[in-house]
Amino acid sequence: MYMLLAALAVAASPSLPAVPPQATSAPASASDLNSRLAGDIMPVHDPVIIREGDVYHVFSTGIGEGGQRILSSRTSRDLVNWSRGRAPFERLPDWATKAIPGAQNMWAPDISYVNGRYRLYYAVSTFGSNRSAIGLATSATLDPSAPGYGWRDEGMVVMSRPGDDFNAIDAAFIADAQGRHWLSLGSFWSGLKLFRLDPATGKLLDQAERPRSIAARPVPAGAPSIIEAPYIFAHGGFYWLLASYDYCCKGVNSTYYTVVGRSKSVEGPYLGKDGSAMLRGGGTILLRADLREKQRYRGPGHAGHLRDRDGTDYVVYHAYDSQKNGAPTLRIVGLQWGADGWPIAQGQ
Template identity: 75%
Template sequence: MRAAVLALLLLAAGAGAQTAAPAPADDGVRGDVTPVHDPVLIRERGVWHVFSTGLGEGPQGVIAHRVSSDGVTWKKGAAPFAALPAWATKAIPGATNIWAPDISFVNGRYRLYYSVSTFGSNRSAIGLATSATLDPGAPGYGWRDEGMVVMSTPRDDFNAIDPAFVADAQGRQWLSLGSFWTGLKLFALDPATGKPLRPGEKPRAIARRPVPSGAPSIVEAPYIFAHGGHYWLIASYDYCCKGVNSTYYTVIARAKSVEGPYLGRDGSSMLAGGGTILLRADLQEKQRFRGPGHAGHYRDTDGTDRIVYHAYDRQRNGAPVLRLATLRWGADGWPRVVPQEITP
């Protein structure tokens, strides 16, 4: 998430809402679905939850939370934080909101990883908060901030934002992250703390795009999940945050090990800018939703693989909106995106 475009995104959302408020954002979701940027999806006891970058005023402007009973109509939920944690404001001067959260249920508690940064800088940090439940009315609810997980500084070759948790078949836990700089990285986690297993260890590279010397690697938003004997890496290429002029698109690749190497359908390596396109807005003059990206994955209780992402809505002056879809797996073992198929 690029903080410098916050005002532009909010302006677009407000302008579009004047004409499109009663209508669904598409044929799948409706209600409070904009502005939504960098979303992740999970379900607890029949209630769907989306967490996303903080946009707007009040606690939702720190980190946003939306809920739905049917996966179709969405409304605001209880925001996890009223303000940035004290450690974050000290570590990242100038930070005002939380970017690109990730949600997972691990060892009996929900883990909410989140990013704190400022536009154009890799002085960034990932934090962790945990709660026994996502339901504010249930016993044990309450977000406990666990502090910093990983930090990057100008001395590092990566940017510590866009975290995503994954556990592998051996029970090992990992955190993928990264945006621009030299690409996407992977840290081994201590299962007891959810923080790096070996503090100070250099992360493993899992994706990058070849660029001229001194230029950034234009890739971000990793998300790894397991399916069919492979680990699948989703990532976003090119530029977000430019409204309908965004060139963001989403690629996918797979590996036998969570550590990679991740290869596209054609064998191209994510370490060389490869992968297979999963989401892209073609026909620029006609397509309503531009720049689809920052996708997260959730496997439902019936085994259905779902993805959540944002795109920029031409009918709402380029505001970022919530998008949901289903992954259907072909005979060749590769997925395709179909409209969401959520059953209440």
């Protein structure tokens, strides 16, 4: 997300305290999903996914016309065929345009279902700056035709300013086994952070509390930590942290890749399979970094998670299509859990 404007120029967690209404249709096979994705799947940048009833919803950074330019929306009934959905917003809220002068759209949303309402977190920022803010909107349903639909602006959650050691973009919600609510976020600067939330409001529990550091890539003084897009989910008695390393948003020249680490505590420390600490740039590669020139999709990253009603885990992300001028494209893989307890992405 840090380099999002360059990209535009070039081209639900199991630990939640409540779950969305259950669906009745069978999901697509997880093993070869990417080879069958069809419909409106580009441009999609920084996607997140959730299911309500029979419909899967993907929200992503605002790219397109009308409301899609503010925040993009797509829907599917089978995880394969995707159509343009109804955009949640027609313009930025007034607080956002005042807090972040020059902001044009919403970046890197996150969607969850908490206490009977959907929570949509989103970032507002400008290229290359950590004068950024996370906002929150809520709705009773994701279905525009259903009673109670409509996104209510809940205002700003957290803001970073020049001088802060973090960047308030790329937010993702997690509720832990103790019922505590958290928001992970971060892009470059000193790495990825974790903030405690008030379960009733979805906003910071204590404005004065310093965020916890959960991942970073140590670099020489004055250089950025090239890491962003945290996403935490629970599985098998562990919390799993997804993060994107290296550079997105350079089309086919993007070097993005996704790593994973795990911890017994949502607060960390997160370690890779080899014991390497994500606070020191470690972790285990989940979405490959060794793309060859002949391979079509480059720079896989900014991953989110969905646990479907049958227990299948999916990871949604974007990658750059070398056959479509490097357009950022929706990608979805199923996770297979190995005998060692670690995830393997199926059909990248």
